[in-house]
Amino acid sequence: MTKSQFLSGDKAAIDEFIDRFDVFLFDCDGVLWSGDHLYEKVPETLEMLRSKGKQLVFVTNNSTKSRADYKKKFDKLGIPAENEVFGSSYSAAVYIARILKLPAPKNKVFVLGESGVEQELESEGVPFIGGTDPAFRRDMQPEDFDNISNGSMLDPDVGIVLTGLDFHSNYLKTAIAFQYLQRGAEYLATNIDSTLPMSHTLFPGAGSSGAGLTKAIGREPLSLGKPSQAMMDAVEGKFKFDRSRTCMVGDRMNTDIQFGIDGKLGGTLAVLTGVSKKEDFLTEGAPTVPMAYLNALGDLLG
Amino acid sequence: MTKSQFLSGDKAAIDEFIDRFDVFLFDCDGVLWSGDHLYEKVPETLEMLRSKGKQLVFVTNNSTKSRADYKKKFDKLGIPAENEVFGSSYSAAVYIARILKLPAPKNKVFVLGESGVEQELESEGVPFIGGTDPAFRRDMQPEDFDNISNGSMLDPDVGIVLTGLDFHSNYLKTAIAFQYLQRGAEYLATNIDSTLPMSHTLFPGAGSSGAGLTKAIGREPLSLGKPSQAMMDAVEGKFKFDRSRTCMVGDRMNTDIQFGIDGKLGGTLAVLTGVSKKEDFLTEGAPTVPMAYLNALGDLLG
Incomplete structure (x- = not known):
């Protein structure tokens, strides 16, 4: 041993x-x-x-922060860190833009996550919807079932679902992402950590906020984090x-x-x-x- | 074969x-x-x-409906069904009240689910919090991390976490439930179906809306459904x-x-x-x- x-x-x-x-x-x-x-x-x-x-x-x-957000945190805590931060959101954006390279316009990403993911996708020129858009931060309504099923609530250009730690996860976003996956979208995650250490205890991590989608589709995402x-x-x-x-x-x-x-x-x-x-x-x-x-x-x- | x-x-x-x-x-x-x-x-x-x-x-x-709710659905669709319905919410309530029998007052249930679960717990005289209470249907706030960790947002009588299909799942409720589990609460589910067939396609099921908690705590709940x-x-x-x-x-x-x-x-x-x-x-x-x-x-x- x-x-x-x-x-x-x-x-x-x-x-x-x-x-x-x-x-x-x-x-x-x-x-x-x-x-x-x-x-x-x-x-x-x-x-x-x-x-x-x-x-x-x-x-x-931690996918909730972009490299720029992290730089601010390092500055605030008095730690120099010039261009030395590499986060899982950036990792995912690099993978999508430089490795996966789906042909436009079908390379749009449906994001289940916070602004860190959005900022890094923007930095790599990747189009996206979802994320922090308030339109998706609402309760599921009865008519949503039909409108997700028949595609009228979907964007036909979405070819990728990307999940990260999402403090605003809800049934509506999970149902929409699930429908994109059922229609063949690529399934990626910034990371799949089960827990987030905070305030001297454990809170649900990115793997937890994305677990509902994983359970529904019956397979794990490709994780771009450690x-x-x-x-x-x-x-x-x-x-x-x-x-x-x-x-x-x-x-x-x-x-x-x-x-x-x-x-x-x-x-x-x-x-x-x-x-x-x-x-x-x-x-x-x-x-x-x-x-x-x-x-x-x-x-x-x- | x-x-x-x-x-x-x-x-x-x-x-x-x-x-x-x-x-x-x-x-x-x-x-x-x-x-x-x-x-x-x-x-x-x-x-x-x-x-x-x-x-x-x-x-x-289907845990979102109580036996009474189901009776209404059968009536509406023209199917007689007098006392013939047995749902997973009722199954869970019976298990908690008649088999698990935690000594009061530590037998309170924190519910991640809809009113069907609440009605059936009430029918068996089981105390509960969470569920459809609007107080839990809100975004996580920065101070919630400390207040969940130090217990000031928790009810000391909660001895059971029960998850069912929840169209209003969110980070706050999952974080609170996760903290109860970390403190030793029993972990039950009405059922763990991964998907819900609706509108000619599949939507996230009870197993999906509860999967975030399962992933965070690292073990499956005892399911009281098929x-x-x-x-x-x-x-x-x-x-x-x-x-x-x-x-x-x-x-x-x-x-x-x-x-x-x-x-x-x-x-x-x-x-x-x-x-x-x-x-x-x-x-x-x-x-x-x-x-x-x-x-x-x-x-x-x-």
């Missing part, structure tokens, strides 16, 4: 670990902060890594790095750490400030084991 | 089939009607069975019948027909007017095969 190395408090082991990598990919929620609460010594830790010449990339599954390697390829395409000299830092075994392992990165580093507990990877037979772990990211300061 | 007998047009086979049973359990949506569209010759077929002395029971997974045998036991407890002389009639293999097979009924009869197609059970290796099938229920008239 692979054993994870505990680094907190072991200055020599920490220095040796850091020296093995040129690039650190960071998850954000649960690693740098929880909601608006920044964890202790995070800015100093990131600054220490920069001072050693390391490249930092912030890889987040641990999907479509996201790793996109991150590598943008930032260029030697995977053997790259380390993924995260709090979730089944997204962050699996993302690094599947991507054949040189290392993975877990922190215990988020979702996964050390029992999750120290137990015999644990499916995902990080190379090393810390109580908190700030422990890297030694 | 078990072969299903095709009865439509074969008068002798139909008569022989009918003679084997004293009791017929009917699914409703997809068998008797689709939405408000009654299928051809349904009242005459039911009347023919009654004239032969058969007992009829209407066993439906094919759960908890429902069969409740139906038998109320109507008393010889299972070997009872036939389940339905349109869905994985709910209706499986319900009859698991319940060791004397027979199962599929109709092709609903969700399942004949390829679903005539194909080699099909998981659920009915004893016999008809193009439509009206074909029983010969």
Whole structure:
């Protein structure tokens, strides 16, 4: 069984670990902060890594924010992050625009999600409907059943359904998206995290707000967030790095750490400030084991 | 491989089939009607069975209607059905009140569903919150995260979360239900049908509107609808019948027909007017095969 190395408090082991990598990919929620609460010594830790010449990339599954939104959050919390943020909404937009490339006008996206998704689709020139449009934020009416069924409420150009974390999910949007899927639309998700850590507990995540559609159609979407390697390829395409000299830092075994392992990165580093507990990877037979772990990211300061 | 007998047009086979049973359990949506569209010759077929002395029971997974609501629907469509309707909301209410029997006051139910669930809980004297209460039909606000987490928005007496088909599902209700489950509440569902046949197509069903919660908590609810045998036991407890002389009639293999097979009924009869197609059970290796099938229920008239 692979054993994870505990680094907190072991200055020599920490220095040796850091020296093995040129690039650190960071998850954000649960690693740098929880909601608006920044964890202790995070800015100093990131600054220490920069001072050693390391490249930092912030890889987040949170689809409600665009890269621009994230930049504002980093600024507010006092962390420099110039063009270093890569979110799952951007990942999905890049996939749709540059890889899937459905022929216009049938490349329109029906969005189940918040403005982060919309902003990133716009940045890649992808047409979309749904999303934050108030017209879809209403109760299902009896006549909607017929009008969805006969197509009069549908846009014939929609060729893709994209789901992300949606704080305004409802039956109407799910029913419309379901009908697009029944008519053959591609089924994508920014990410499928089951939960969202907030306010010291767990709330429904993107995988939860999209689960109704998944259950109805009977198959999973292609996820463009961690641990999907479509996201790793996109991150590598943008930032260029030697995977053997790259380390993924995260709090979730089944997204962050699996993302690094599947991507054949040189290392993975877990922190215990988020979702996964050390029992999750120290137990015999644990499916995902990080190379090393810390109580908190700030422990890297030694 | 078990072969299903095709009865439509074969008068002798139909008569022989009918003679084997004293009791017929009917699914409703997809068998008797689709939405408000009654299928051809349904009242005459039911009347023919009654004239032969058969007992009829209407066993439906539709949780949005109470038995009283269903009675109104039968009346409107011209089908007599006095105390013969057994719905999944009633099944859930009976389970909570007579089997689960949590000690008061910790037996309060948080409902994700429509008024059918509420009416049946009331009929069994079970306290509940949520459901159709307009207070829960609103957008999630930033302060809700803290107030759900610290319990100030929760009712300490809630010991059960019950999900059914909810046309007003939203993030707020799912987040609250998820918090109750994280605190140890029992997790029940009226039924977990993935889809709802309406207007000649499929819409999200109870299993879909509850799927967000299932995904977040990472386990399935105990379902009190077909094919759960908890429902069969409740139906038998109320109507008393010889299972070997009872036939389940339905349109869905994985709910209706499986319900009859698991319940060791004397027979199962599929109709092709609903969700399942004949390829679903005539194909080699099909998981659920009915004893016999008809193009439509009206074909029983010969």
